[in-house]
Amino acid sequence: MRIFASLSLGVLVLASVSLLSQTPAAPKTPLTTAQVLPPMGWNSWNYFAEKVDDKDIRDSADQLVATGMKDAGYVYVNIDDTWEGERDANGVLHTNAKFPDMKALADYVHSKGLKIGIYSSPGPKTCAGYAGSLGHEEQDAKMYADWGIDYLKYDLCSFIPDVMEKQAPNDKVAQMKLMVAAYETMHKALKATGRPIVYSFCQYGWDAVWEWAPATGGNLWRTTGDIQPKWDRIYAIVSQQEGLESYAGPGHWNDPDMLEVGNGKLTLAENRTHFSLWAMLAAPLLAGNDLPNMKPEIKAILTNSDVIAIDQDQLGKQGARIYSDGEVEVWTRHLSGGALAIAVVNAGSDRYATHPFHLNLRKLGLTGRQAGKDLWTGKTIELTENMPLELPSHDLLLVRVDAPTRPGVLLAPLPKTITGAAQ
Numbered sequence: 001m002r003i004f005a006s007l008s009l010g011v012l013v014l015a016s017v018s019l020l021s022q023t024p025a026a027p028k029t030p031l032t033t034a035q036v037l038p039p040m041g042w043n044s045w046n047y048f049a050e051k052v053d054d055k056d057i058r059d060s061a062d063q064l065v066a067t068g069m070k071d072a073g074y075v076y077v078n079i080d081d082t083w084e085g086e087r088d089a090n091g092v093l094h095t096n097a098k099f100p101d102m103k104a105l106a107d108y109v110h111s112k113g114l115k116i117g118i119y120s121s122p123g124p125k126t127c128a129g130y131a132g133s134l135g136h137e138e139q140d141a142k143m144y145a146d147w148g149i150d151y152l153k154y155d156l157c158s159f160i161p162d163v164m165e166k167q168a169p170n171d172k173v174a175q176m177k178l179m180v181a182a183y184e185t186m187h188k189a190l191k192a193t194g195r196p197i198v199y200s201f202c203q204y205g206w207d208a209v210w211e212w213a214p215a216t217g218g219n220l221w222r223t224t225g226d227i228q229p230k231w232d233r234i235y236a237i238v239s240q241q242e243g244l245e246s247y248a249g250p251g252h253w254n255d256p257d258m259l260e261v262g263n264g265k266l267t268l269a270e271n272r273t274h275f276s277l278w279a280m281l282a283a284p285l286l287a288g289n290d291l292p293n294m295k296p297e298i299k300a301i302l303t304n305s306d307v308i309a310i311d312q313d314q315l316g317k318q319g320a321r322i323y324s325d326g327e328v329e330v331w332t333r334h335l336s337g338g339a340l341a342i343a344v345v346n347a348g349s350d351r352y353a354t355h356p357f358h359l360n361l362r363k364l365g366l367t368g369r370q371a372g373k374d375l376w377t378g379k380t381i382e383l384t385e386n387m388p389l390e391l392p393s394h395d396l397l398l399v400r401v402d403a404p405t406r407p408g409v410l411l412a413p414l415p416k417t418i419t420g421a422a423q
């Protein structure tokens with residue numbers, strides 16, 4: 001069924017108007033408040049794939065509310081591939097039998113205070129071989145708007161062999177122009193509807209999409225091929241985000257793909273680290289797990305409000321890997337109000353225990369003791385220069401420091417202890 005699978009190597013928080021003025025590279029279309037921060041929600045693909053139907057979407061919407069995920073910020077309920085039926089003589093695309101009434105489904109999702117997303121391709125077929133939007137962009141966009149759709153994921157798929165390679169064989173530059181034009185066509189069609197619809201590009205990070213997606217109306221763009229619920233794949237994707245920090249900002253985000261938290265055989269540490277790193281990356285947080293059967297420990301990860309606050313920080317500045325020492329990596333993310341998030345990740349399968357990792361605060365531009373909050377224990381923590389840290393395999397320490405001390409910044413005097421004055 002997934003005829004193009006091989007190509008797939010692949011809160012709504014009401015933001016203040018002042019936030020818009022911080023946009024580093026203003027996207028073409030004015031942003032609605034819903035589009036400013038990295039989108040949060042749930043998408044059907046990672047768990048249901050081609051089996052998804054109307055009932056699964058309704059159940060997932062119900063669960064977003066019942067589990068508190070909606071209150072934590074997960075508002076988009078996104079239907080991925082395989083909802084499409086056939087076009088009629090007027091070119092109108094109908095749903096298939098799994099989705100008897102899309103308008104009614106959208107109304108149901110909206111009645112829960114949630115938003116609804118859908119999926120298509122600029123090619124004649126989607127990645128799973130269903131009808132794409134080629135030649136019907138305006139008609140499809142209008143239909144989405146009539147249904148009340150709030151989000152579109154647009155997946156390149158068959159556009160590669162059927163348009164790019166056919167129209168411009170062996171000419172990569174011309175192929176890229178065709179691709180950019182296809183994303184622009186749908187952007188114009190969505191804009192013409194007058195409905196705010198988050199526009200998500202899915203073309204696996206080809207042709208440095210981060211350089212042209214914001215100007216082509218993209219609110220987010222996939223930076224890599226598909227994620228899988230496996231540590232090695234998640235870590236490979238994380239490594240591919242290096243250098244992309246400067247392209248993200250309010251209203252336009254790098255998308256390292258949807259979350260696999262709670263899927264496959266990921267350990268709790270791996271789920272925690274995956275989620276934390278997506279927050280450090282200012283990534284869209286689209287859960288992709290089986291919500292009706294979500295275990296409490298997975299819900300605890302997905303609804304950790306401190307970690308979500310890192311992801312949704314209003315400064316919109318993506319974090320970066322600052323240094324690594326063997327298999328331990330240190331990431332930071334600058335947050336609004338001068339705060340800093342620090343993630344120390346043990347990416348290795350294990351570490352030689354008699355030679356622990358020592359934290360180098362100077363490399364992070366910090367001096368002296370840093371008082372912070374460990375976002376996974378909820379406890380206060382003090383980070384000190386050269387402190388040894390032992391982390392289990394694939395686990396992390398995630399700390400928020402609200403008032404980091406940097407060279408040149410006066411250190412507050414240490415409190416006197418019972419045994420005498422601090423040195």
Ligand code: GAL
Pocket residue numbers: 002008010045080081126127128155157202225226
């Ligand atoms: C892939 C895409 C996946 C999913 C799938 C559906 O190309 O990367 O996220 O949408 O197609 O067929």
